[in-house]
Amino acid sequence: MSEIKQTRVTDAYNRLKEEILTNRMPSGFQAPEPEIAELLGMSRTPVREALIKLEAEGLVQLIPRRGARVLPVSTEDMAEIYEILTALEPEAAAALARRRPGKDELAGMEAATQEMETALEAGDLEAWADADDRFHRLLLELHGNKRMLGMVSLLFDQAHRARMVTLRLREIPKNSTRVHRDILEKIAEGDDVGVAELFREHRKDAARELLDILEKFRLPRL
Known part of the structure; x- marks a missing residue:
């Protein structure tokens, strides 16, 4: 070509x-x-x-x-996607924390976190969702497993698409934003056990919220 x-x-x-x-x-x-x-x-x-x-x-x-x-994204699809993300991302964050990356390496994730905080203050949920998506992708890029990044990026696309539909049906993501800040701090501190646990609960909470919205508003297929 x-x-x-x-x-x-x-x-x-x-x-x-x-x-x-x-x-x-x-x-x-x-x-x-x-x-x-x-x-x-x-x-x-x-x-x-x-x-x-x-x-x-x-x-x-x-x-x-x-x-x-x-194609639509079914509730069952989203449950499977978040199950995979809950298994993989916390371990990637833990591995990154064990490396103790410096400020320069974490600059992209720091910028994404700041953008989430700024977007939340401005009430710009679309900008918040874009920054949130970038935070997660950057984490896997820093982790360095290219095969994992390629596979999980496809799942991120599906999750982001579903989230954009339900964005204004969920609670204002104040807690989620704080958790991203905490995740970043634990990575910088080298707290691999703490960041894995925090990340795992974060993904579980996100899955519960999304799936509850799909059921509540009878949106089994987006």
């Missing part, structure tokens, strides 16, 4: 993924490929290849002669 073609595919992929994760293309959205290409102002070939990548990630379904459909 030529460099120009690869750039166009990457652009189409990034733009479509952003539309899906922010629910501007909501679950159930379906359109023929030419229509999707027209929406993006792009030719069909890079859009087609981008949709194939998104199908592999479980975000869309390609339907012969009907185009692409944005």
Whole structure:
């Protein structure tokens, strides 16, 4: 694949993924490929290849002669996703804490935490969710296991998408923001046991809250 073609595919992929994760293309959205290409102002070939990548990630379904459909995320999917995150992320945080990373290494997570705090004060829940998502991704990047990062990033995408739908149905995330600050401090202190326990409870609490909202508002499929 030529460099120009690869750039166009990457652009189409990034733009479509952003539309899906922010629910501007909501679950159930379906359109023929030419229509999707027209929406993006792009030719069909890079859009087609981008949709194939998104199908592999479980975000869309390609339907012969009907185009692409944005897949829903079921309550069962979310329960499984959070079970995996609860198992993996605390151990990654503990391993990072044992390394005792310095301020320079933790600068990205510090910035994300500050953005969460600022967004919360401003009542900007979308900005808060974006900073929260970045905090978790940065932690895994610092951990350094590329295979784990690749696998878990797909789960982050699904979790972020579900959370954006339920964002204004949950309580204001004051406690969650404080927990992120505490996680960052424990990593900096080298408290591997403490950060693992704190992170594990954080993910369990997040799962309970999200799943309760889906059940309460009868949103089994987003």
